[in-house]
Amino acid sequence: MRHDHLISARQLSRADVEAVLDRAAEFDAGERVDRTGDLLGLCFFEPSTRTKMSFDTAMKRLGGDTVDMGPVDSSSVKKGESLADTVRVVEGYADAIVLRHPSEGAATLASEFVDVPVINAGDGAGQHPTQTLLDLYTIRENAGLDDITVGIMGDLKYGRTVHSLAEALTEFDAGQHFISPESLRLPRNVRYDLHESGADVREHTGLETVLPELDVLYVTRIQRERFADENEYRQVAGEYRIDAGTLEAARDDLTVMHPLPRVDEIAADVDETDHAHYFDQAHNGVPVRMALLDRMLDRGDRR
Amino acid sequence: MRHDHLISARQLSRADVEAVLDRAAEFDAGERVDRTGDLLGLCFFEPSTRTKMSFDTAMKRLGGDTVDMGPVDSSSVKKGESLADTVRVVEGYADAIVLRHPSEGAATLASEFVDVPVINAGDGAGQHPTQTLLDLYTIRENAGLDDITVGIMGDLKYGRTVHSLAEALTEFDAGQHFISPESLRLPRNVRYDLHESGADVREHTGLETVLPELDVLYVTRIQRERFADENEYRQVAGEYRIDAGTLEAARDDLTVMHPLPRVDEIAADVDETDHAHYFDQAHNGVPVRMALLDRMLDRGDRR
């Protein structure tokens, strides 16, 4: 990595990504380190069970511990403290900071004020690089990262997770198919960037034609809030749901992923199939974050 | 124990119970183990200071650590995630899961979806087996578990704690007296089950006649919400309050218990008497939960 901070998946070269995934695989295989005495500061300015618990687990699995800023409504933030001040206080407590914030750019701003490593755990419509890394890890474990065909389906317009993953995949030899209703297509600028990166990108409004080609199908939720009309939502969402029947047309080794939580876009009968990898995917957050934290805390030690 | 999960006190034989209480007594006497690296997942779908803090303490006293799902209103649950999905994610983080949930049957359901041990820490009107075990531990430490006479007083209609304890006591040679207002008597089905188990059960509307016989008096709160009429509540609740004066008619070695929190059903002047064991009872949650966790994590290790 070129930086002490991890703000965006974009800052990671292919070699960086592979180094992190290799290290994650070691932790997954039982590798142990002893970071007794190291503290990770958890600064979550908006709720996030999944990500917060995963970082908490990763740090504790490394032998270290965490200190939590607590919910914003019980914090100094409510008294009008700036983000810059909050993180400058927390850097006195912790050896690294994980930051989740509703405003795009928050992690970059925070990183400019502190001397400990900052890890972006999601900044509004911005980046969430550890999600991208655990997605890549899951794809690599199941399908490899080269010469694969990936389908990404659902809300492609607002999905931060999807944009980062698509961008990261351009570093690898992956064909990408985007499946969504017309109203939730990839934004023009994301499409443009993908084309500029030389990605092999195709868009579809239905899964049917492309499904048999896919090594990986990444499903995301279509949110009710995106539709003014409830009937339109129901009709659209219904077309982008999958169940065990849908997957009969897929390759036997198709890997189905989802960033979770799901509501009903993947039926429960898929859980019983060999295609289901979304729970593994969530679990992979632990070794991936262990690898990252172990690496970034080392850099911190060297300062 | 016949199961990897602890859902109900009913699944514990007398021998199981005694094994757990014996082990708890060892921890109480200073026994130490080193579970460094073991993580307990805390999934509390409704608030519970007492139980959560007690499990957190027990796991840390074993040398392990905990990871907390956090409050439900900041979790994926709010986005519509099912209980089955939530626990399947958490099993990737933790070596065992403690679950508190407002719906009866939640712990059983959760246990069907995960491979790590699930401990029920209360599921609505259902079971709360570790409360029962710490109650039994406290009775055993103070009065023994055989050839004793136990009085249980207060709200016997809605009290989950009381039903489990009464049922568990049928495994031992304990006479049971139930003292409550007519409107808050033991439910018919609980009475039936106790009779079926061959328990020596008697019901009273007042404490006075039975008090001198008791080795243990277990007091529970009568909740205002149970009464449509404030005056009726006050009158009824007043009759089931005890103070130091009340206890003058009791045996010198009467053990008074209460699951806490109390409001005013036990007057503060009882705290100064040798009868008061309700704080010890709360503290006993730690060695009892240490014993359980140590045992269940061993089973987990063997899998």
Next chain:
Amino acid sequence: MRHDHLISARQLSRADVEAVLDRAAEFDAGERVDRTGDLLGLCFFEPSTRTKMSFDTAMKRLGGDTVDMGPVDSSSVKKGESLADTVRVVEGYADAIVLRHPSEGAATLASEFVDVPVINAGDGAGQHPTQTLLDLYTIRENAGLDDITVGIMGDLKYGRTVHSLAEALTEFDAGQHFISPESLRLPRNVRYDLHESGADVREHTGLETVLPELDVLYVTRIQRERFADENEYRQVAGEYRIDAGTLEAARDDLTVMHPLPRVDEIAADVDETDHAHYFDQAHNGVPVRMALLDRMLDRGDRR
């Protein structure tokens, strides 16, 4: 210390304070102890990011761990439990208790009911002794504690922090200047006590004349809520704000402090000057609380 509990800075002699600060300096310099197995109970009956996270960090830096009562709205307190009952339960979980409570006198009350050390982390308008100790530590590190001139500016009427610090400074050879609007002067009884202690105390309505003499300038926030009239607030608050320009009239080695969070009473351009010590001050909470906890847990061990 004469007591097992730390309720008020008043109970600390000059020798006590110096012993704690000396020990804090050792921790600051990298001294390590191993309190594995010791648990600190965090009982925060009102929100406090800064103080809670600092105690949490301090205990973990000592090698120990913490157990948290959680927010009051999810606790037994909401069911009507008394403070005395709550702390008597928590003493069964933890080796020492940190208590923050909205009511003055709460820490004293709590300390009367439990056998583990209680540390007051703020009780309403009452005391907050660890804040005073970290303030003294910061002053000592930067200006020494003898033969210094300290200015305290802002809301001197309601500021608990300010009253404790002023009182503590009377044990040392420090001149004290109080700078505030007329309506927010030191309360009469605080002034009286300071005079009785033989303190060299002067009051001002402006900073200008006294600034060049100061070794330390302690700034506090003037709260909007203190003023019925928004315009009056703006005018008053504006006069007690400092920026880099203001400080050109100060000594080169002036130490500027603030208990944080700040809103705008210290402009961001001060952060870049050598005067800025308010973030260090927050960080100093960790070694100071490590020193206190290490000392009080030793006393606990001896019991």
